[in-house]
Amino acid sequence: MILIVVEHSAGAVRKSALELVSLGRELAESRSEPLAALVIGAEPAGVAEQFARYVEQVVVVADAALEPARAEATTRAVTEVARSLEASVVLIAASRSGLSYAPRVAMRLGAAYLEDVTEVASEAGGLVATRMTYLARVATTVVSEAAAFVVSVKLGAYPVAEAGVAGAVRSLTVALSADDLRLEPGARQAAVKGRVALEEADVVVCGGRGFGSGEAFERLAVGLADQLGAGVGATRAVVDAGWRPYGEQIGQTGKTVAPALYLALAVSGAVQHLSGMNRSGVIVAVNKDADAPIFKVADYGIVGDVLEVVPALQQALAEVG
């Protein structure tokens, strides 16, 4: 059994879960094993119904104590379900949350853990995985012949799967212990109403220190993102300056994103930033320095001042409606 752990938010399946379906289907076929998905949460029935359009078997664990998520409680739920289904491969998105519990699940299952991989294939009963290292500059191949695997998969590594099955949903109960619930989750930063979440966005507008001030960033980078219905990202320099919250930081010590379109505005393109966005589909950079490293990864580049180029873009967008 190949088991996908489904990430969801505000009653909707996350893009990362649909990416895991693409990989899950490949592994299910090559290993001749069935594919199932696990949805956990306080009231996950709606999400499970949505997911049954992608996977034949969907297992739901509903428990108020599973939200907001705690790594210990999630570990318990995923481990118990993986055991009861005798899963040979558990697929988890390598999001911040996924990376917090995936290795714990592997340890409890006595499974091999393949972390943050970009490709996985079945080979001679085992798995062969590709993993980027040294700030995404070197690809390593990991071969494992274990009996069971937990695999965390880099966001954006696989395409979003198409719906097309009429799966069945069933419930399982998992007993959470006091130990699983001993940590009190902190308050989450409320998402800005109407703005798409960074990890879900098809378009990301990321701004760098070159905006010169938080006010210019808000007016131009955030303004452009809102016009495009895009997610807002920032470099670490911007976050360190206090212009934007840490939740918007993209890069080695921030989030990893892989939108279809990434606008890098006044971003130098430091390696630590690139490792968080270099799997984006089309990269467009605006920088006043023609030698800025961001142009090495950009598909389209504008050498210019963001204080002039962004208002011009905003005006052009306003004109086309």
Ligand SMILES: Cc1cc2nc3c(=O)[nH]c(=O)nc-3n(C[C@H](O)[C@H](O)[C@H](O)COP(=O)(O)OP(=O)(O)OC[C@H]3O[C@@H](n4cnc5c(N)ncnc54)[C@H](O)[C@@H]3O)c2cc1C
């Ligand atoms: C361990 C470690 C982890 C890190 N993790 C991260 C991370 O997760 N994410 C991250 O982003 N960084 C990270 N960094 C920091 C990284 O090395 C860079 O310092 C940072 O990305 C630079 O941000 P920036 O491009 O906004 O600023 P700068 O390097 O200051 O670049 C600003 C750019 O804007 C251009 N510019 C200036 N004015 C204008 C203008 N008016 N119009 C157009 N262009 C203009 C400049 O030519 C320049 O290219 C990390 C560093 C370390 C050591």
